[in-house]
Amino acid sequence: DIVMTQSPDSLAVSLGERATINCKSSQSVLYSSNNKNCLAWYQHKPGQPPKLIIYWASTRESGVPDRFSGSGSGTDFTLTISSLQAEDVAVYYCQQYSGTPTWTFGQGTKVEIK
Amino acid sequence: QVQLVESGGGVVQPGGSLRLSCASSGFTFSSYGLHWVRQAPGKGLEWVAYIRYDESSKYYADSVKGRFTISRDNSKNTLYLQMNSLRADDTALYYCAKPTTGWPAPFDYWGQGTLVTVSS
Numbered sequence: 584d585i586v587m588t589q590s591p592d593s594l595a596v597s598l599g600e601r602a603t604i605n606c607k608s609s610q611s612v613l614y615s616s617n618n619k620n621c622l623a624w625y626q627h628k629p630g631q632p633p634k635l636i637i638y639w640a641s642t643r644e645s646g647v648p649d650r651f652s653g654s655g656s657g658t659d660f661t662l663t664i665s666s667l668q669a670e671d672v673a674v675y676y677c678q679q680y681s682g683t684p685t686w687t688f689g690q691g692t693k694v695e696i697k
Numbered sequence: 698q699v700q701l702v703e704s705g706g707g708v709v710q711p712g713g714s715l716r717l718s719c720a721s722s723g724f725t726f727s728s729y730g731l732h733w734v735r736q737a738p739g740k741g742l743e744w745v746a747y748i749r750y751d752e753s754s755k756y757y758a759d760s761v762k763g764r765f766t767i768s769r770d771n772s773k774n775t776l777y778l779q780m781n782s783l784r785a786d787d788t789a790l791y792y793c794a795k796p797t798t799g800w801p802a803p804f805d806y807w808g809q810g811t812l813v814t815v816s817s
């Protein structure tokens with residue numbers, strides 16, 4: 584099974600500053616049929632279900648602010664929040680959805696305000 | 698709008714059984730595979746099981762294989778998770794989740810979850 588490892592486990596960032604979360608997969612999540620990476624990012628706030636924010640590693644879900652961006656390919660991926668807002672405080676998870684046939688999440692990264 | 702509503706959670710003793718349901722609306726239920734995902738207290742998200750739209754394929758996490766069974770009733774727009782031989786480490790909030798259109802696909806809609814507590 585593909586193992587997803589995020590770093591760091593938590594980070595504290597000042598309002599308006601950049602937050603960067605890394606995600607590494609134990610094997611490539613490249614989908615050969617469209618040459619895209621099966622990598623998603625979710626935002627999870629207490630008392631709410633997770634929210635999809637990025638898929639195909641870099642495609643922003645509809646309605647997600649453009650301060651959120653995803654990058655990377657193969658086995659190394661990054662979620663960047665360019666200017667942290669108070670409402671961005673949450674736990675963020677990466678997920679591989681190649682369906683190999685399992686779907687695995689990273690352990691999560693908690694983002695807080697410094 | 699898409700709605701997923703889980704039910705069936707509760708407190709059960711170790712070794713016991715429970716069946717979760719996920720009632721769905723707002724999309725063509727019979728056209729989508731569906732997932733169960735759980736989150737243990739203080740822990741991260743863990744994918745549990747997947748069922749294809751026509752039940753022709755079912756996949757499970759190793760942690761639940763042989764104990765949990767995913768099924769669906771397309772006439773009732775309802776997804777199920779039969780959980781047997783429950784253990785303390787199955788205690789979690791269980792979500793049903795719908796993937797986006799296409800394959801492979803991330804999960805764009807989630808229910809609010811139903812809480813399962815395994816305790817004597």
